Amino acid sequence: MIKDPCLWHGVSCDPLKGRVITLNLSSNLNSTCSVLQLSASKTAEVKGDQVRGNFTLLYPCLHVDVDDNISFVGLRGRLSPAIGHLTKLRVLSLGFNEFFGELPLEMGKLNLLEVLDLGFNAFHGPIPAALKKCTSLRVINLSGNQLNGTIPAIFGPITSFQVVDFSFNKLSGEIPNELGENCGSLMHLHLASNELSGSIPSNLGNCGELKSLILSSNILQNDIPSSLGKLENLEALDLSRNFLSGLVPPTLGDCKQLKLLVLKNKNGPLFSRKGSSFMFHQEEYGEGDYNFFEGELPESIVKLYGIHVLWLPNVNLEGIFPQTWGSCSNLKMLNVAQNFLTGQIPASFGNCKNLYFLDLSSNNLSGSLPAAIPVPCMVVFNISQNSLYGNISRFSHAGISSLAQFLPLLFLYILCLLS
Template sequence: MGGAIPDELGGAGCRSLQFLDLSGNLLVGGIPRSLGNCSKLEALLLSSNLLDDVIPPEIGRLSNLRALDVSKNSLSGPVPAELGDCLQLSVLVLSNPYVLVDGLNASDNGDVEDFNYFQGGIPDVVAALPKLRVLWAPRATLEGELPGNWSSCQSLEMINLGENLFSGGIPKGLLDCRHLKFLNLSSNKLTGSVDPSLPVPCLDVFDVSGNRLSGSIPVFLSKDCPSSQLLPFDDLVSEYSSFFEYQAIAGFVSSSLVMATDLTSYHSFARNNFTGTVTSLPIAAEKLGMQGAYAFRADENNLAGELQLGLFNKCNSSRGFIVDVSNNLITGGIPVEIGSLCSSLVVLGVAGNRLSGLIPASIGQLNYLMSLDLSRNQLGGEIPTSVKNLARLEVLSLGHNLLNGSIQDDISQLHSLKVLDLSSNLLAGEIPRALADLANLTDLFLDNNKLTGKIPAEFANAASLTKFNVSFNNLSGPVPTNSSAVGCDSVIGNPLLQSCDMYTLAVPSAAQQGRGLNSNDNDTVPVDPQNQGDNSSFNAIEIASITSATAIVAVLLALIVLFIYTRKCAPCMSARSSGRREVMIFQEIGVPITYETVVRATGSFNASNCIGSGGFGATYKAEISPGVLVAIKRLSVGRFQGAQQFHAEIKTLGRLRHPNLVTLVGYHLGESEMFLIYNYLPGGNLERFIQERSKRPVSWKRLHKIALDIAKALAYLHDTCVPRILHRDVKPNNILLDTNCNAYLSDFGLARLLGNSETHATTGVAGTFGYVAPEYAMTCRVSDKADVYSYGVVLMELISDKKALDPSFSPYGNGFNIVAWACMLLRQGRGREFFVEGLWDVGPHDDMIEVLHLAVMCTVESLSVRPTMKQVVQRLKQLQPPIRAHR
């Protein structure tokens, strides 16, 4: 069902209406204010539509309303304080990131995204509703401080305000919410400490991860947990609360170390600034029982002290136990009696701390253990033989420690093992052949040790193995063949191996040492600093000898490779000339292209043929033969950045094929000249299109088409390419048009490749001021969300008559830009003023405001709130103008 909700629905005929469910349709427009006349209405469910405008304050007149769900729409404006007059309201759902299922606002559109964009926070009068049981508003761009008035919260069971922009502290008023069982305040900007009087021990879910909280994780005050049966049974409330809790726990499982466990409760303090020592876990004994597993996360804080026995003293009361305190400052050893303390331990993560001593033998008593991560500590001694008893173990990560001895054969008894990481230790002896028999093993890391002997040939037949690394050991003999996992790049640093010689002599530089997650080199396996000095796999004389040999062999190999390349590879690239003036071709265009034809067609790069210029060179129009046009991008020789840009663009564009990306036809690299050859696009760039727009009327359909084309190109780079690609310089000048205003993304000189497991890269800030995402500019950490921000700015420029840093913004002060201008106009209800003159009169108003909301969503500060480019494409397709809209 599409169209708008008719105003007549709130007419005289609705006086007896009690239940209105319009969710899961394609309804557009606003929520009719006339619905405030339906005085007996108890449930208003409008989720999963295309509704925009605001939540009308007239809804506050519905004194019998028990449930209001407006999630998965495109609403904006403030949450009206008038909702505080709905004294029977039990369920308020403002946003919902989860996929809705049959039985709860079922929708045929499984991929509907939530684009609600609210301004301000939650009014105190809403938080104080006496019968409110579920308040659900994650990822809704809410801001300000959390409500301070929770005086009537005795019915409140679930609060989810995660992934918003709330600041300040956790309000004291929540201390009185005795029936609260779910509290998610994660990924906000909360500060201060956590009050020990909060009812955390009685909560099934307590999540304050990803904030700026400090102080210690308190020993919460012991309280008797009230039974949820004290509250009256309500089918609608139960349906919502059950669904939300299930989805929230499922999301926690998929995003954490928790594996195939029946998790029913978790408390997360991760990614904050907590200090001190955790002496006990914040869970009441009666909440454990044997009904399910419990997870505690406090990773990525500043916790210190020793690993306390109190972390495990309630463990045996639960059917499954998960503890993750990785990436802190914890010292001391692993408790010797851990096996008997916590027999139901399923996941233990203490990586990235300062633990020392031995791995206790009692660890073999943890019969239910599925993941053990002790990596990046200072643990010594041998791997205890009792590890072989962990029949359910799937992940064993002991890398980057000081472990010695050998890898025992009986480790092959771990038939469930999928990941084994023993890298960067002091392990010696041979690699057990039986490891190749582990049918489920996918990842094996044994690099940076002192292993000797041969690489077992059986690894060539290990079908499940996808990642294999034995680099920088003292291995000898042949390298197993016929395996996609075992290659030259996985055995470097073993000078006695009989094949892959051009790799085995490579000694990493100091800058490459350590298995850093932010390494920009995808082709080498670095050495850990712990293996240097006395504990190195090579002594100083060996390293000096290898380095000398490397210098000589590297020069010879480089000459050989260059000779082979020019004799064999160059013809495959369709070189059209030889020597220093050759042109390498990726895509044939029907006529030969040589260095001479390019120079002649551009008039020796005459300024009269220049059609654009950028930070690294100018672009020229060239008619190679009659009617055959190309664009030549000429780069300045002698500039390191220019050369770097040149190589990045070749590597990136040479293999990309997408209808909205420019085509790289070929390139030339010489001592005195270097240039790229593109397909010629006669429409110029988007910057010129915007500048000249006032000379001719432009339809909304055409602007929408340009926006969608660029969104598709970026979605392809982010989600389809392997490895993924960050453009890092999305701006109108780098978007080209053809005669039909089809848009093409160009200029990949600043592109950055991102591995599938990487969420971001750390690199020097690049791009153009005004389009660079604030988090990238401040931290040098760039992710695909930085491209999303740049796209949002471009989208704003496309539909307005302002530039990103328009001179007309000067009266508003420093730092005011087009993003701030859009937010200001939307807040003040003046959205129509944003659009270029004349567009509002001919375009679909609702869709135009929706696109403006989408642009603002792309530029919000919180990365978790920004949509992905795939989501942007989905939303723009939903707002596709009909054919008759073309003018």
């Protein structure tokens, strides 16, 4: 057996002092790994799909990473209160394992901790308020556990948060207002799939660096704060599956980097029946199905030049269907079927060169068919059950070649023109 640990597989040593500084236990760990006295070690990594057994303590490392045990039958056991002895620890990553029990209060002693990732284990009980003493925390991920109780008041003392992910737990109560008061560095706030209630704090609009705000599948109520329009860096906003009401604030149109928008709710929100200046610039996906929207589809919808999918079937939309779609050069799928839209089918769809799914069926559209819709990749074209007219015989009598002048047929799979 090789006695010099610096020659062991997975061990790295300081070349000058000859002391262990990194321990990589990737794969083939099948026994109990209890107290390891590593006086100089700064990093311990436990990764791979062959890791089994119990894991108690590494002391006094700066970085402990036992993340990503792909088999989901890896490390298990409780997180010992002795974790509080790791006073030099900066990164603790224990995600995707089988740790259980309550989070020890002694974690509050880790005042140098910068990254805490305990996601997708089986921890239960409350989030320790003692974490407020970990004033160096930048990333905290407790998602995918069974944590309950309210979100503790840790956001006042800690102002360095960049990522906060408490999603997929059983947390209740309101979203703390402190989140919006001390969030100058916050980039990602994910609280989805809990039991959070109350209103969305309006001061979240102060989190100027926020890129993703995911609050879906809670019990949130009342209006969407107009202050969210101040989030100029916001790329993803998901407020769906709550009980929000009121109008969609037009100020959301100021979120020029927005790529994902999901707002479907059981009580609304609504587009204004009088139309609005509601306008986005970079969305890739906008969703509003399940009958949770109503009102007019604003003319400014055609300014969504970054949108890829607009999916609004059977949502009680009314008013005149916008006519100038030429700016939506990235639009791929448009479904506004089973609404109450009026007006004509716009010939400007011909400028949407990436459009392959168009369903305008079951509305009150009228007028003549456009002379041509030269979209090369159309797969589904459904304008049935409207009040359209036109010389459709030029298609049936003249054959496929004449129909191809109206609509390219290379990829066409469904064509429905029934009245």
